[in-house]
Amino acid sequence: MERNKNIERKCKRFSARLKSSKGVSCVEYPCPNIVLCNVGQATGFTKEDVYKLVEDLKTVNIQKFIAEKGESHSFLVFEDTNSAAEFYHTSNGKAKVRNGTTIFMNYVQSVPNDEITCTDGIPKGLSILPDFISHDEEQKYINLFDWTTEANLKNRQVKHYGYEFRYGSNDVDLNSPLPESIPDECNMLWERLKTFGFDIETPDQLTVNKYCPGQGIPSHVDRHSPFSDTILSLSLGSDVVMDWRHHSNKYVPVVVPSRSMLVMQNEARYDWQHGIQPRTWDPVIDIRKSSDGQTERVITGDTKPRDTRISLTFRKTREGPCQCQFKTLCDRGTVEGELSDDLASHLEELHVHQVYEQIAGHFSTTRHKRWPRVDEFLHSVSPGAVLLDLGAGNGKNILNRNDILQIAGERSSGLLLECAGHTQSIPGAQCVRLDLLHTPLRDECADAIICIAVIHHLSSAARRRQAVSTISRLLRPGGRALITVWAKDQSKSNYLAQNKENHDTNLVTMVGGLNLPVHENRTQFRHSDLLVPWKLRKVEDKKPLKTSDTFLRYYHVFEEGELVQLCEMPHLEIESSFYEEGNWCVVCKKR
Numbered sequence: 001m002e003r004n005k006n007i008e009r010k011c012k013r014f015s016a017r018l019k020s021s022k023g024v025s026c027v028e029y030p031c032p033n034i035v036l037c038n039v040g041q042a043t044g045f046t047k048e049d050v051y052k053l054v055e056d057l058k059t060v061n062i063q064k065f066i067a068e069k070g071e072s073h074s075f076l077v078f079e080d081t082n083s084a085a086e087f088y089h090t091s092n093g094k095a096k097v098r099n100g101t102t103i104f105m106n107y108v109q110s111v112p113n114d115e116i117t118c119t120d121g122i123p124k125g126l127s128i129l130p131d132f133i134s135h136d137e138e139q140k141y142i143n144l145f146d147w148t149t150e151a152n153l154k155n156r157q158v159k160h161y162g163y164e165f166r167y168g169s170n171d172v173d174l175n176s177p178l179p180e181s182i183p184d185e186c187n188m189l190w191e192r193l194k195t196f197g198f199d200i201e202t203p204d205q206l207t208v209n210k211y212c213p214g215q216g217i218p219s220h221v222d223r224h225s226p227f228s229d230t231i232l233s234l235s236l237g238s239d240v241v242m243d244w245r246h247h248s249n250k251y252v253p254v255v256v257p258s259r260s261m262l263v264m265q266n267e268a269r270y271d272w273q274h275g276i277q278p279r280t281w282d283p284v285i286d287i288r289k290s291s292d293g294q295t296e297r298v299i300t301g302d303t304k305p306r307d308t309r310i311s312l313t314f315r316k317t318r319e320g321p322c323q324c325q326f327k328t329l330c331d332r333g334t335v336e337g338e339l340s341d342d343l344a345s346h347l348e349e350l351h352v353h354q355v356y357e358q359i360a361g362h363f364s365t366t367r368h369k370r371w372p373r374v375d376e377f378l379h380s381v382s383p384g385a386v387l388l389d390l391g392a393g394n395g396k397n398i399l400n401r402n403d404i405l406q407i408a409g410e411r412s413s414g415l416l417l418e419c420a421g422h423t424q425s426i427p428g429a430q431c432v433r434l435d436l437l438h439t440p441l442r443d444e445c446a447d448a449i450i451c452i453a454v455i456h457h458l459s460s461a462a463r464r465r466q467a468v469s470t471i472s473r474l475l476r477p478g479g480r481a482l483i484t485v486w487a488k489d490q491s492k493s494n495y496l497a498q499n500k501e502n503h504d505t506n507l508v509t510m511v512g513g514l515n516l517p518v519h520e521n522r523t524q525f526r527h528s529d530l531l532v533p534w535k536l537r538k539v540e541d542k543k544p545l546k547t548s549d550t551f552l553r554y555y556h557v558f559e560e561g562e563l564v565q566l567c568e569m570p571h572l573e574i575e576s577s578f579y580e581e582g583n584w585c586v587v588c589k590k591r
């Protein structure tokens, strides 16, 4: 009796907490819906755990389990009140989950709607031909490839035939065909496609992807210029949900069944991105008709486990430029003029922030020395001053001085960790996570600021100007700043390798149709906006590099005088400008 009272008290407390912090209304009378108050997605509680709980309750039928992201409560919908009541009486305050937690529950009036309705139509030019091959044929194709080697991409294993697909530039080198062309066993596929009305150019490049459950492929468009109009994907081993996204924000999740042939042409080929989320399961997708007769895809709360999936992506390499009508994702021409803020921040997210997160550890091992003029500036800061290092990286510019307050601000969490390690023994040094364009710091809080090798990662003049204006805002009147950026002219630096030619030729296409050249490291810059490769070497590992270890960082390299011009602002007085080690530098003072 005492025990039941305790349970009741606990449930009441949970009920009040759920009401006040989550708006969930528990009720005192039995109904088909139950909230599990203390287990949910955030506590690692899964659908399998639910089924374990009700395994022995023969008359209990669950309709749905709903666990919202990040929540430590979850919901159960039973077929009827009797089922719910039986579960409640046998399990409330008694049943335990894997980690020993006792579950407490309450009835609830309603549960959150966990269905998502997608009203956008399937991309034009996308065809999925189910049962394109038989089970026997599927097995033969699976056996055609030897998968004894280990995964060679971060998220999956790949093999190439005809031409190697180069992941750095997302293209092929037509001058270096592979010794193995597409296996002859695939020829019957083109014949069979004819019977479905697809008379296509015979593919000459094949990428075989093997995805274990939990693996996927990031959203992308297969580049226009290296490959022609039709791309095929034959699925083996497992169904999967492929997500299709259009730049107008349309989103369509599509089930791609095993043994199907997917044909991508027209809009689907050129104007949509496709990808597969790295998950061990896929949502069950219902296709329904809405009240006005439109087809809708409903992502239900139900899921289905994935098996290992192998896909054969067939492409035909292109001769001549892409002639498509779909400019946004086309890499045929370049975008001229200033980037929009959206596009610029998207570019920086992909080619600055995400890259630094991936390379932080290795990058930090290559950054120790302070440049002489930076050192000189830092030593000139008076005792008692507040010094901000904006974009501090691994903190190499934080001095071992205990007579000033040094604040290292860095956006990359990986670098911030390196920075925290480096500065922990320095009294008066603090690390904070911040974005140069969104600093939460008060106006005029700093006596001195350094911003070393940061502004060249901003991809529009407006954003670079905004960065300098932030520096001006943060300086107190009379305070000084040192700003440095990479110079386009590297002739007076140690950067250039002797006799190395520049081949900045591989254009990488970004979302929005922007083309950027990939720089050949250690050569003179020929472009102002470009992608600079970073070859990631894990410190402990001396294995040869793979193309997947190359990350591309965006840079805007500065012409002579460009930084001075950028710093010409009403409240800034330029004290000096100079060139050091391949960088343009400005020292300015707040008026």
Ligand SMILES: O=C(O)CCC(=O)C(=O)O
Residues within 6 Å of the ligand: 207, 209, 217, 222, 233, 274, 311, 313
């Ligand atoms: O696995 C698939 O079906 C798609 C693969 C893909 O999109 C690609 O390799 O470009």
Ligand SMILES: [Fe+2]
Residues within 6 Å of the ligand: 220, 221, 222, 274
């Ligand atoms: Fe693709």
